[in-house]
Amino acid sequence: MAEDDGREVESNDGHLDQMYTLDEALTVVGFGRFQVMVLLYAGFGSMAEAMEIMILSFVGPAVKSEWGLSSAQESLITTVVFAGMLIGAYSWGVISDTYGRRMLVGAGLGGGPVYTSWFLEFVPPQKRGIWMVIFSTFWSIGTILEASLAWIVMPRLSWRWLLALSSVPSFGALIFYGFAIESPRYLYMKGKMSDVHDMLRQMSAVNGKKLPAGLLVSDETPDPDEEYAPVEQTRLLSSEAKGDLLSKTGLSSVIMLFSTRLVKTTILIWIVYFGNAFAYYGIILLTSEISSGRSQCTSNTPNSGISKTDDTSLYRDVFVTSFAELPGLVLSAAIVDYIGRKRSLVLMYGLCFLFLLPLLTHQNEFVTTALLFGARMFIIGTFCVAGIYCPEIYPTAVRSTGSGVASAIGRIGGMISPIVAVQLVSGCNVTPAILFFELVIFLAGISSMLFPFETRGRKLIDTVD
Template structure:
């Protein structure tokens, strides 16, 4: 790799190849996975109240239907991240798509509450692979336009939420919750149909020493985009680092799949299974970023899913508390119109993200949106008319959509390729803990006629998340992705 021979990195190759037809197809595939996850999450707003009515469940049992999905995601996000970093991005997301589509479809036929809980937990385990798809797509995008295209990718989530709200509005009154569960599993099945044509990440291949395979993928990108690869030899950050430190080339050999038994301690830290990967995330160079990111993911998920659920619970909850004699009648009443309208709040959130993320940077954009969300929620500490409540929740949803979009751009950028999906997966797992707690605590407070306490709790969580963003150690706008911790 040395001397006079010119060389180029994956980042330099992607900049030369540009964003073209190849990336559009990758975007469409990864976006379908994001649509699937959004639909499976949004349907929780509708299925819980319907099942509660059908099977006579308590409010805690209804909340558990939501919480077990997040519990599954907690396991899945960490597990699929490790699978993806060890065996490849493609293997990671094919397993998750299979689990999600099968469990999602079968849950429509649940004969009782226990079977529904088990199957929805399996759906959550599959949905935990979402960060694998986002990291996979990220690794195909040229660095200068990475922020903007990741916002476009996030738009598929919004598309999924609106599609699910529309589907529920049509299906629930006519066909019931079982049909909604079955139809919502279809996007995951589409991932399986087109899996064979998906490419592996050239950055991952390069890291694993499979340079010729990486070049084949880059040549395919060049053909589809009508551009040319730079002249010279493809090298990775890891190879450059080995040259600089004069470490024998056996380290590169050790990165190849299936050869991980006889690795050095240094390579174990970043390329074997769970505990060693976690140690890398908590190493001195990454610890601050990792811990702050965990808090932000927790706050983001707690707030986002809380606002989604509050849209269907807050007004109904206040009516229940004022008319307790009608409680059982109102408990299954979901205002599909309000949920549908609130879903459109995600479009302005995406636009704000697109405008600010590459101009103002990730940190400033995220922190500003967190603090603005606090301002929108503040009036809801006191009782407000239904129209104003919906409007304020709409504004808060805009802000929290923007922060969620940006943190999913920032998170993969702060980690090296060797632990990228594991890092994002573990952070996403922390978010799932927020998702587990949210329906049990925040929404439970609303159903228990403690609306003010619920809103105050959201205010505290969102404000602390904004403070953590301010404390992030560095900005990633325009930075190249690294392949190893040292680089």
Template sequence: MNEPAPEESSIRVSTSFFDDQKMKSLQEWDDMDGESSVYTLNKAHASVGFGKLQMDGESPVYTMDEALTSVGFGKFQILVLAYAGLGWFSEAMELMILSFVGPAVKFQWDLSDDQESLISTVVFAGMLVGGFSLGLISDCYGRRKGLLGLNLLTCVAGVLSTFSPNYASLVTFRFFVGFGVGGGDVFVTWFLEFVPASHRGIRMILLSFFWTFGTIFEAALAWIVMPGLGWRWLLGLSSLPSIAMLLFYSLVPESPRYLCTKGRITDAHKILEKIARLNQSKLPPGMLVSDSTVGRDEESANSESTPLHSTTRKMDLDLRSGFSSLVTLFSSKFVRTTLLLWALCFGNVFSYYGILLLASELSSAQSQCGSSNAMFSKILQDDSLYVNVFITSLAEIPGLLISAIMVDRIGRKFTVAFLFVLACISLLPLVHRQPATLTTVLLFGARMSTNGAFTVSAIYGLELYPTALRATAGGAAGAVGRVGGMICPLVAVALVTSCRLTEAIILFEVVMAISTVCVLLVRVETKGKELSDSIDHVSDSEQAADVR
């Protein structure tokens, strides 16, 4: 291949595309994180036509979205879904523990209400730090590195917390569990970047079913383990999935979208070939190019096949610095979306985990506020706590089914808004203490709705940003959401146990109402749109023309 003239603009294309023999000898899983050698191809000979570049008199080229559409959703994506799903299953178990460990430890170590609340609060504090940190690592060093970091932290800290000799060590270890769990958005980002645009919403909700199964499994496990074996056994058994995550880590491929944003087209193509082989499909003819090199007609900017965001090449280079990524979130292009998304994430986490904790605090065994330690001892042996939490955990299944039906029909924004309104209606009667059965039914409806809203919001938030920024944006939004998680134990636990249920419920209602307004104010609907890898020609008016 002749070297292009220095004055000519160019795009990066892997040399291996010109050598069929080399293509046959590409290594597979173990080389998916390696570096590639690249040359440049004269951009002056490229022309755009219907979303696909054609080289004058040469082979066509294709983008990542066109490649994923061609190979389809098959065996490879199912394996990716299984790993990401196991990760979410594990993280759901670690967080669901909060409903059981707090009351048990309070009784055993004679803790105050504030000390019990702190056990949950430090987990969310760790999630705040971990969400942002692991998101930056994922964008700067790769999705695999982010996954390794969160798996190590969750596994090691989870096992160590099982052997905590005192309250201080338990709080410390649970903080680091939270640090690892806070990177859970990397699982979503990683899986998202393997999924074709068609019906992406429903396929992403499939991942959320693993979270729901994790909460249900943890509730059932606590029901079996806690009365006879105690909280230490529950913590230890709940760490087993995170150990499995580490055992299978060597099989994890890097995101091809991420590789494209780093100019590693050869490595991205290797993974796409692996996907095509496992799915028994074919890649489009020609050569792979990054979306950042592909211009698109202005007239098609509003079509559903138009990428959501794209960025300038200079900004892509700046994103190699983690702090530059954070600054970009507050650029004129993204500041409105970022602030609204952060407020939405705060409301999501606050309401979801608050309702999760309410299920244990409002159980029939605790129908009298201000329970004593003697009462807590009775609670731990009473099935009512586990029954209530188990039943309300089952509510997440219909919540996900409703989300799956709505997300690709009416869109992300209106699905989230509808589910928040439904949650407000379900929770409102609890401003006054209700009979145990009615309380469980109302919490079932609230848990169903908030889980659906949480799930769709997580998908929506990641779709709003380009690949070069996605994990950082998701991690930062998740970190802000963890502030809601830090505060909610003070509401769901402290207020309820101090006989201030009405104030707690009203606060939940206000937070969910504000979240509904925030999601409706976001100007972009991502339903049916392709993901973008970079940020190109985005107006400072926050994509107002994209609203449909």
């Protein structure tokens, strides 16, 4: 049991009762087998989402060659996927803040961001950084699996087989959907104390821990004149005020992101998410486009599509650069709780910028692959750290909305990225394409420096006020 912090409140019968908050209960329960099961489900869904996204870098060149598409039509394939994800990310975020995380966790590619909020709300405050990095590892595993699958399937079968086989993990996530449970913090904010206490009791039993004695109370500073309810009752302290927040749905939830307290953070996090998606998906597409087209560009002949002779180098290069995500995540895990979220973002944006810089001039295939390896290593790091910072900085009342809208803004970056990474590179305009990526990465790095506060070690907050 955690050490008693000495907080007491006078009950109706005149006795002094101990108090504890949800964060304190989660700290006592710790990260055990219960959280591992939540991690495995959320992580498996994230892995399936990564495979569905990664497939675009293989399908695009193959379809272009088979159907005789132009570079603009090829880039449109990726753009329409991100357009759908944009709608889903916003809609699912608002719905999950209104009706709960469990309902739409992982529903479609647009529901992917809900995984992050859902998993985060089961994790003790002191462990958030490292476990969110571990959660991000599942995404990287998905990209590696997709690159491996493409290397095996594409030369022997076709892109249609790759699409079919890549959908299998999504069906697996659907099978286990029935075992998903609601977020305790969402229930806590909504005032369903009986459900919260039952869930905490279940967590403690599975993890072999014992809950603190006393009353479960709000994270807010207690009012000495306020009455407190024991854990068996269903009323949460200050639940009337929090109920007002829950009634604000849809557009009202988005408007709350622009409150005096959140407006600066919202704008900056949008720039960061846009930069992450634009650069990350751009680097993936650059790997396939440069591998299949730069040799033609050096002879002043625009690339007309991927050929059989390009297959080996394309799949190899994408496979190799996919492994760059693992050291990127290891670095994130090492520094995110040591130097903090903001400094981690600035550092890794700077290193990604430096690795892309030599690509402004022509490099041989080995150097190009090595530079893209380094750039992808650091951009996945920024993706990971931003994914930790964004849910931490928003209150529970708008956490999924904030993360969902930020993810939707990121999808816009993903929609624009093919225009730069595919159309410009296919037209032998590699240098302007790299300049675009460098500019966006630079602006995202500056935005990271301007965030109002660091969230390392801070408790999650529930209300906007």
